[in-house]
Amino acid sequence: MNLMAQLPVLPVVIPFVAGALALLLPKGRAPWAWATFVSWLSFLASALLLREVAATGPVSYHLGDWPPPWGIEYRIDLANAIVLALVSGIAAAVAPFAYESVRAEIDERQSPYFYAAFLICVSGLLGVTATGDAFNIFVFLEISSLSTYALVAMGGRQDRRALTAAFTYLVMGTLGATFFVIGVGLLYHATGTLNLADLHLKLAGQHNRVVEAGFAFILVGIGLKLAMFPMHLWLPNAYAYAPSAVSAFLAATATKVAVYVLVRFFYSVFGLDFAFLGDALTYVLLPLGVAGMFVASLIAVFQHDVKRMLAYSSVGQIGYMLLGLSFGTREGLAAALIHLVNHGLMKGALFLAVACVVYRLGDHRCAAFSGLARRMPVTTWAFVLSGLSLIGVPGTVGFVSKWYLLEASFAAGHAWAAFMIVASSLIAVLYVGRVVELMLLREPPEQGPLSEPVKEAPLSMLIPMWALVAANLYFGLRTEFTAGFAEQAAAALMTVSGGR
Amino acid sequence: MIDLAFIAERYNYWIFIVLMMIGVYIVISRGNLVKKIVGLNIFQTSVFIYYISIGKVAGGTAPILPAAYESGHEGKGARASAAHGESAPAPGAASGESLHAAPQSAPEALPANDLASAVAQTPQGAGPSGEAGLHAAPGEAANPLLAPPDGAGDAASALGEAAHKAAEIVYSNPLPHVLILTAIVVGVATTAVGLALAVRIREAYGTIEEDELEAADDIAEFGAAFGEKAEGARA
Amino acid sequence: MISPELALPLSLAFPLVGFVAIWLLDKRPNWREAATLATAVVLLALAIVVFQAVGAGARPAYVLFEVVSGLPIAFEAEPLGAMFGLVASGLWLVNSLYSIGYMRGHGEKHQTRFYMCFAIAIAAAMGVAYAANLFTLFIFYEVLTLSTYPLVTHKGDAKARHGGRVYLGVLMATSIGLLLPAIAWTYAIAGSTDFAPGGLLSAHAEAARPVLGLLLALYAFGVGKAALMPVHPWLPNAMVAPTPVSAFLHAVAVVKAGVFSILKIVVYVFGVDFLHETGASAPFVWIAGGSILLASAIAMHKDNLKARLAYSTVSQLSYVTLGAMLAVSAGVMGGALQIAAHALGKMTLFMCAGAIMVAAHKEKVSELRGLGRTMPITFVCFFIGAVSIVGVPPLAGSWPKFFLMLGAADAGQIAMIGVLMLSSLLNVVYLLSIPAVAFLKPAKGADAPLEKEWYAGPLYDGRNALPRDPVKEAPPFCLIPIILTATGAIVLFFFSGALYDYLLPLTETGR
Amino acid sequence: MGEFSPALIVLLGGLLAPLVRGGLLRNVFMLALPALAGAQLFAFGLGEYGNYELFGHTLTLTRIDGLSRMFATVFLIAIALNVVYAWHVRDRLQQSAALIYPGSALGAVLAGDLVTLFVFWELAAITSVFLIWASRNRRAFYAGMRYLVWQIASGVLLLAGVVFYYRATGSLEFGHFLDSGLSLTHPALLCIFLAFGIKSAFPLLHNWVQDSYPESTVTGTIVLSIFTTKMAVASLARGFAGVEALVYIGAAMTAFPIFFAVIENDLRRVLTYSLNNQVGFMVVGVGVGTPLALNGAASYAFCNILFEGLLFMAMGAVLYRTGTIKGSELGGLYKTMPWTTFFCLIGAASISAFPLFSGFVTKGLIISGAAKEHYFWVWLTLLFAAAGVFHHSGIKIPYFAFFAHDSGKRPKEAPLHMLIAMGVSAALCVGIGVAQLFTGPAGDPLYALMPFEVKIEDAHSPYIAYTAPHILVQLQILFFSGLAFAVLQKTGLYPPELKSTNLDSDWFYRVPGRALLSWTAGATRALWRLSWRLFTGRVERAMERIYAVHGPEGRLARTWPVGSMALWTAVVLGAALALAFIA
Structure with a gap:
């Protein structure tokens, strides 16, 4: 069997199988090593896939050799190839990082379970991305969600709020998934097919309540999963109290x-x-996106807890993507896709930096960041640089995102939206600036548990973190892999959807 | 004016809707975590019922692969159609290349689909179209979704009688059942995880009442329960 | 000899090399300072190479790479940029010398960080100077903001933090909130952000016209570094910085990058003729004029020396903005000359303020009485700088005023001539009084009757001089740069004609 | 020395002077400068020298014609006399400024174009203030600041005028402005006219003279009194000759300072009023604009520099020896300062235009010029003013300083170098006054220097000074004026010499003007602060409100209730459904 022919399915299958195997491994280093290896493998596969898709166009893989629309199809075009690369890439960065972090935060006996859940989560996310089948999306969504609930709940050893956060996440996630599945059911009802491409063909010209209801349910279901503004409430706690590495990966x-x-x-x-x-x-999408941009960012400004702050910031950043989508233009779509990737890079780096702080100081509240530049300079600068990226300073990926969003706003004739975007960026200046000022200009705490001298985080954490920071900078200057692909993907999607 | 018969015919959908509402209502209104999970289960169950409902198709048949496909795909094609089945008879009148292709090009080759086209002509089929997708009668589940096929008029009228007969045939589509089995697995897993979490929460907090949990968290964080100390915290 | 094309990227790269060198030499202050100076010398040489090439009619260009399609990081030296590059690098050398004297004399901490940030800041300033498009300009503009933030907050106490917060807040808010959308909008209209002779937008007049005023407003206030009122508060607040930083901020890098950007945007993005024809810039002429007078009025009431100088800077920067917004070639020329002239003058003033701080630990104007006798060189230089700012021959500041008045006459903005005249008089009052106080008033604590009548009066002839305090000047590292820039202010007066010829292509493209 | 400007010789020499070590050596060096410059000036001869290119125009550093040569000559003489007079001074600041400032004025007089004029104009302003500040006291400081504002105002007005002029005509040439076809009301000419007007101390623009000159040092006041106003007169003569407005302005200038001079106590200030009045004569001459009147104006300026300087020198010597210059505190000094008294009297006689003194020869030209052009009332005013001059400068100054009631002061005679300077001045005054008696009208050496060719058509030509009617008229004026003084003095009606501050129009800028400025500045700042505080207050309140909602305890940051999330979800679903159905 030609391995290359199986490429589209590999990123999904490898971690899935490996996740199950991880359960069998002994406690300690082995599950971690296995997970790292597997995530790298899956990243490699994703990267190869991206290259292939970029070179030759969309790739279709028929699961079990059943041709679509009967069988489940994995259809990789540029849009999901980018997301695959992002997800597996983040996983590849987080996995090596996780060892020290997880050892510090999670009972060692749980380590096989942790890495198993991690790999399955990766697999689920990759599956959602890769598959071309609507119901399959639901299944993978739930696979990833279930493992996520478990991962979040593992933070309970550090902070019991992780448990309640996981529970909330579970209820909301299930609600969302169920809405989604209702929507899929309605579409199936209307068309008799589950294949996405086929659905598109069959839906054409159908203007009736079933399709409309299906659309509404899918919108709300996915909206819940992506933490669209008023449905975002599960996210801050889940990200804040999950184990640090998990936060970074999920965010x-x-x-x-x-x-x-x-x-x-x-x-x-x-x-x-x-x-x-x-x-x-x-x-x-437009009002909720804008509302999210502002409300969540403002909440972030006042948070005492850096992880929660970043989590709220994520909600705000999702607002940008929704705003980009809401223009309904090729530029807007491209901007949303670009920000999708870029935000993954910057939030990943930021959460990893927080994880380093948690590793050394055991705390992710603002107080722990006071005077950090003296104590953990490497971490501090990673945070500062990715924070700048979050703000959208030129030379970072954040700027590229902002630029495309602005261009899209102007191109769509929504000049006001451009000002919304920059105004919200300014709120980002506030919340990032607050922490940066703490780190750079304050003295370390003088008493209490945080005052003890600490070293810089170990190399195994610094290297992945800086890899992501470097990606932030590199893709901030060279954008052919992010913006270039995203633009092509957007163009292809718009052709399919009949937009301009 | 309320058409009681119209409502009564769609009792299974009403069950689905009522259950769904009850489930969501429980999730919204109950503070107890276990009760929430119960509500969630009810909600999910309603969805199962819905899927099962749409699995029952009037006028459908087991999908038999057209010759054109068969020649291309040999046995595989047949298996595939069995797997995915035939849900609603051929709404894709406009999309010629699909399996559900409307027969206007070769009506005699696909009798099953002809039936479907004919059904589209019936007055009942046209009546509710466009206003009550969810309320569609089981017998006409697919009908409102059909646009009258343009070129198939003659063939359809020729086969009108047969179509009426065929509409009364009730065919059970296995695919939704398959889907729902998967969903049930997921649901059970979710319930299990949820209950496990509830247990751990009770261990950690000593309660599974939402209000008390929130108060405990707020007291730990701000020194007071929510809303009691909005003034002091600012200073 | 390095080719000018190569000199462009090198003048960005070299400060970064210096940055690393400074970092590595953290523990050896003398070597570290040597690294700074060496970098400065090389940078100046590079700037001269570029300057000469541009003077010979070449337009050296260098494209680094394309970030987003249609948005390359690219450099191209034209007369204005070459002049700004030369001014910035030349004054950086001077400022580096001065920093050594000041930082050591004042016993500042974190000196390595200080020099490192300085190196990045100058690289950014060079980037701004040579930027070939708005996008590149914006990138380096932001880098400049960020790299000077640690400089502003150098002291790290609560006051510095507050100042830094305002500094960063205003500059980031304006640049991200206004400038960035403006650039994006320009790109949306013109499909490019390249600086084009004659104006990028004037080539897309139809699309640009309806939003021209709005765009111009976005640029005028978006370039917060130009400190056009009311976006100026960052500037007085940045006064918490050590004085070399203030000198650098207010004379060379930051504010000049701001007004330079305004000028460049007006000339190369809007096009002087296009603005003139549409009249979109007329309101900004008034805003700039108001800014000139308002800032002067505020400066008059400031007792803190650096704060007074800061408001004076706000006022003087608006000269450049005014020149740009007049949208005539003489105005542009006046603005361009003002960049160089004010840089020398204000730099002198700030360095004098620093020298006073180092030698006498005085910060307030009212405390300076009698200090002229103990620090004669410093105050003579201060006087020269102040006179240059006022705009009196034979100092560099007089020509910009001439051209600005010409521009105002050309643009039909007669009132602005009045504003410029009034501004000169206000400058006399609040700037020239400083050295006068220092020279004429006796130090506090002198004999009471003398306190009342000060010195001898009309009978003073030099023979009946009072015993004076011994001369106690700032260290030579502080003093020499001051003398250099003060001399520069005089020399530039005589070379303004040459500079005018050099800058002439700038206005020819507009006309 | 090529085409090196004489002005630059003095100017650069002045810059170098402080570097010369040793008092005597420096004095010699300083004295050499005007000599050198004079040599250069006369080596040049008439013509244009030192052309240079600036901003695409050819500009002329040195233009020597009749007008500029006359002024340049007397400037150089005055510089030299001042150096001698200030031989004792060891203050580098004064010494340097006493060269740079006259050098600048010289440059302005010689300037061939408007840009050069502007440069030297401003340079004279900025350097002269040091002479005021040189006395280093509180009054001098503030007077200097006010002076500077006036001078810079003149400079920027000139600049604005030049700009307008350049825009209107495309030329930077400094010639007769009205030749360019612009009217006086054109902004260009108006600005330049005002700029010249400030420096030549037009009425209401004059008080910077009285305000600042008396605050300078003994020697500084003399230097100041000479150059700025004469530079302005020279410029007026070049640019605005024949502008009728000048006639009336000048007439007003000659008349009104007399009243102030009469009541003023500070004798140096009395002289500054006299200075105004004297410049008024010249302005009238310029305004009349005929060759005769212009010759009169230029030559009167020439002589005035000498005798006005002489008077200032005498008062300076008094101040130097007694430490005061208040009329009320002086008197009876002739006993111990006979030479000073003598020279002062010569100066007084000259300024009063006694026959045989220089004023007599030159003032007549102006008055006749006005009469010839039929300015009857002006002519009458000039006569009155001439009487007034005699009154305050001719009688009051020497009378109160040297005679009057004996103050009991017995100071030493003025130092030798001062006497020499005064003596030379006095000799020149007398020499010019009597030259015509020896050489005849046609051979008068002063006439050779005049800007316009002197044409003596008939026996009634005003150029012939010593005619019976002229002498008679002049003596009558002087006689009645002296009589009036004597009568008033004897009857006690003459205003007593009181220590008082006389209100002049400078009050308007010294008191309410200053208050207005500081009020405006204060109000602006207060306004800015208010708006800033309002703004920050608004922001703060907004932040508080935002905090109340978004803060950690705010409603929007509340994350716990699962039910509310589900409710929100339901709401969004409802909205989405409704939307999809409506669409």
Whole structure:
């Protein structure tokens, strides 16, 4: 069997199988090593896939050799190839990082379970991205979600709030997934197919309540999963109290994948011929995106806890993606995709930096960051640089995102939206600046548990973190892999959906 | 005016809707975590019922692969159709290349689909179209979704009688059941995880009442329960 | 000899090399300072190479790479940029010398960090100077903001933090909130952000016209570094910085990068003729004029020396903005000359303020009485700088005023001539009084009757001089740069004609 | 020395002077400068020298024609006399400024174009203030600041005028402005006119003279009194000759300072009023604009520099020896300062235009010029003013300083170098006054220097000074004026010499003007602060409100209730459904 021919499915299958195997490994270093190896392998596969897709166009893989629309199809075009690369790439960065971090935060006896859950989560997210089948999306969504609940709950050893956060996440996630599955059911009801491409063809010209209801359910279901503004309440706690490495991985990937699913359904399945899609863009995504940008960012400004702050910031950043989507133009879509990738990079790096602080100081409240520049300079600068990226300072990926969003706003004739974007960026200046000032200009705490002298985080944590920071900078200057691909992907999606 | 018969015919959908509402309502209103999970289960169950409902198709048949496909795909094609099944008879009148292709090009080759086209002509089929997708009668589940096939008029009228007969045939599509089995697995897993979490929460907090949990968290964080100390915290 | 094309990227790269060298030499202050100076010398040489090449009519260009399609990081030296590059690098050398004297004399901490940030800041300033498009300009503009933030907050106490917060807040808010959308909008209209002779937007007049005023407003206030009122508060607040930083901020890098950007945007993005024809810039002429007078009025009431100088800077910067917004070639020329002239003058003033701080530990104008006798060189230089700012021959500051008045006459903004005249008089009052106080008033604590009548009066002829305090000047590292820039202010007066010829292509493209 | 400007010789020499070590050596060096410059000036001869290119125009550093040569000559003489007079001074600041400032004025007089004029104009302003500050006291400090504001105002007005002029005509040439076709009300000419007007101390623009000159040092006041106003007169003569407005302005200038001079106590200040009045004569001459009147104005300026300087020198010597210059504190000094008294009287006689003194020869030209152009009332005013001059400068100054009631002061005679300077001045005054008696009108050496060719058509030509009517008229004026003084003095009606501050129009800028400025500045700042505080207050309140909602305890940051999340989800679902159905 030609391995290359199986490429589209490898990123999903490898971690899935490996996750099960991880359960069998002894406690300690082995599960970690295995997970790291597997995540790298899966990243390699994703990268190869991306290269291939970029070179030759969309790749279709028929699971069990059943041709679509009967069988489950894995269909990789540029849009999901990018997301695959992002998810597996973040996993590849987080996995080596996790060893020290997890050892410090989680009972060692749990380590096989942890890495198993981690790998399955990766697999689930990759599966959601890779598959071309609507119900399959639901299944993988739930696979990843279930493992995520478990991962979040493992933070309970550090902070009992992780348990309640996981529970909340579970209820909301299930609610969202169920809505999604209702939506899929309605579409199936209307068309008799589950294949996304096929759905698109069959839906064409269908203007009736079933399709409309299906659309609404899918919108809300995925909206929950991606923490669209008023449905974001599960996210801050889940990210704040999960083990640090998990926070980093989830923040960089989980919501992004959900955004991708939304994009896929909007543009590949429904298409702009549907009036309700346009309306949903204008009357749901646009206001909710803007509201999220501001409300969540403002909440972030006042948070005492850096992880929670970053989590709220994520909600705000999702607002940008929704805003980009809501224009319903190629530029807007491209901007959303670019920000999707870029935000993954910057949030990943930021959460990893926080993880380093937690590793040394055992705390992620603001107080722990006071005077950090003296105590952990390498970590501090990683945080500062990725924070700048979050703000959108030129030379970082954040700027590229902002630029495309601004361009999209102007191109769509929404000049006001451009000012919304920059205004919200300024709120980001506030919350990032607050922490940066603490780190750079304050003295370390003089008493209490945080005052004890600490060393810089170990290399095994610094290297992955700086790899992500470097990615932030590199892709901030060379954008052919992010913006270039995203633009092509957006163009392809728009062609399918009938937009301009 | 309320058409009681219309409502009664769709009792299974009403069950689905009522259950769904009850489930969501419980999730919203109950503070007890276990009760929430119960609500969630009810909610999920409602979805199962819905899937099962749409699995029952009037006028459908087991998918038999057209010759054109068969020649291309040999046995595989047949298996595939068995796997995915035939849900609603051929709404894809407009999409010629699909399996559900409308027969306007070769009506005699696909009798099953002809039936479907004919059904589209019936007055009942046209009536509720466009206003009550969810309320569609089981017998006409697919009908409202059908646009009258353009070129198939003659063939359809020729086969009108047969179509009426065929509409009364109730066919059970296995695919939704398969889907729902998967969903049940997921649901059970979720419930298990949820209950396990509830147990751990009780261990950690000594309660599974939401209000008390929140108060405990707020007291730990701010020294007071929510809303009691909005003033002091600012200073 | 390095080719000018190569000199462009090198003048960005070299400070970064210096940055690393400074870092590595953290523990050996003398070598560290040597590294700074060596970098400065090389940078100046590079700037001269570029300057000469541009003077010979070449337009050396260098494209680094394309970040986003249509948005390359690219450099191209044209007269204005070459002049700014030369001014910035030349004054950086001077400022480096001065920093050594000041930082050691004042016993500041974290000196390595200080020099490192300085190196990045100058690299950014060079990037701004040579930027070939708005996008590149914006990148380096932001880098400049960020790299000077640690400089502003150098002391690290609560006051410095507050100042730094305002500094960063205003500059980031304006640049991200206004400048960035403006650039994006320009790109959306013109499909490019390249600086084009004659104006990028004037080539897309139809699309640009409806939003021209708005765009110009976004640029004018978005370039917060130009400190056009009311986006100036960052500037007085940045006064918490050590004085070399203030000198650098207010004379060379930051503020000049701001007004330079404004000028460049007006000339190469809008196009002087296009603005003139549409009249979109007329309101900004008034805003700039108001800014000139308002800032002067505030400066008059400031007793803190550096704060007074800061407000004077706000006022003087608006000269450049005014020149740009007049949208005539003489105005542009006046603005361009003002960049160089004010840089020398204000740099002198700030370095004098620093020298006073180092030698006498005085910060307030009212405390300076009698100090002129103990620090004669410093105050003579201060006087020269102040006179240059006022705009009196034979000091460099007089020509910009001439051209600005010409520009105002050309643009039909007669009122602005009045504003410029009034501003000169206000400058006399609040700037020239400083050295006068220092020279004429006796130090506090002198005999009471003398306190009342000060010195001898009309009978003073040098023979009946009072016993004076011994001369106690700042260290030579502080003093020499001051003398250099003060001399520069005089020399530039005589070379303004040459500079005018050099800058002439700038206005020819507009006309 | 090529085409090196004489002005630059003095100017650069002045810059170098402080570097010369040793008092005597420096004095010699300083004295050499005007000599050198004079040599250069006369080596040049008439013509344009030192052309240079600036901003695409050819500019002329040195233009020597009749007008500029006359002024340049007397400037150089005055510089030399000042150096001698200030031989005792060891203050580098004064010494340097006493060369640079006259050098700048010289440069302005010689300037061939408007840009050069502007440069030297401003340079004279900025350097002269050091002479005021040189006395280093509180009054001098503030007077100097006010002076500087006036001078810079003149400079920027000139600059604005030049700009307008350049825009209107495309030329930077400094010639007769009205030849360019612009009217006087054109902003260009108006600005330049005002700039010249400030420096030549037009009425209401004059008080910077009285305000600042008396605050300078003994020697500084003399230097100041000479150059700024004469530079302005020279510029007026070049640019605005024949502008009728000048006639009336000048007439007003000659008349009104007399009243102030009469009541003023500070004798040096009395002289500054006299200075105004004297410049008024010249302005009238310029305004009349005929060759006769212009010759009169230029030559009167020439002589005035000498005798006005002489008077200032005498007062300086008094101040130097007694430490005061208040009329009320002086008197009876002739006993111990006979030479000073003598020279002062010569100066007084000259300024009063006694026959045989220089004023007599030159003032007549102006008055006749006005009469010839039929300015009857002006002519009458000039006569009155001439009487007034005699009154305050001719009688009051020597009378109160040297005679009057004996103050009991017995100071030493002025130092030798001062006497020499005064003596030379006095000799020149007398020499010019009597030259015509020996050489005849046609051969008068002063006439050779005049800007316009002297044409003596008939026996009534005003150029012939010593005619019976002229002498008679002049003596009558002087006689009645002296009589009036004597009568007033004897009857006690003459205003007593009181220590008082006389209110002049400078009150308007010294008191309310200053208050207005500081009020405006204060109000602006207060306004800015208020708006800033309002703004920050708004921001703060907004932040508080935002905090109340978004802060950690705020409603929006509340994350716990699962139920509310589900409710929100339901709401969004409802909205989405409704939307999809409506669409």
